[in-house]
Amino acid sequence: MDKAIPSVNDLFKQLGLPSSDVEVEAFINAHGPIKDNVKLYEAPCWSSSQAGFLKDIIDDDSEWSYLADELDALLRKDS
Numbered sequence: 001m002d003k004a005i006p007s008v009n010d011l012f013k014q015l016g017l018p019s020s021d022v023e024v025e026a027f028i029n030a031h032g033p034i035k036d037n038v039k040l041y042e043a044p045c046w047s048s049s050q051a052g053f054l055k056d057i058i059d060d061d062s063e064w065s066y067l068a069d070e071l072d073a074l075l076r077k078d079s
Helices: 008-014 021-031 048-059 065-076
Strands: none
Touching: 008 021, 008 065, 021 065, 048 065
16 A cells, blocks of 8 residues: 655645645745744644644644644744
8 A cells, every 4th residue: 555645735735725835835934933932833824723733633643743843843944
């Protein structure tokens, strides 16, 4: 069974956001960097359902949690 490994682009799809490489980069540039004292799911760029999804995958340490960690790092980087 060939199972593709999810990417940040797939996480964006799950969040209902545009998910091409260019669109993900544009989102990160528009909404980052987030402050160190703000948890990823508390960032003001998320709708309540998106924030809830991110919190759930982080709290549950789901198969998506490593992608949330990757997105968190990308949103904390200075452009």
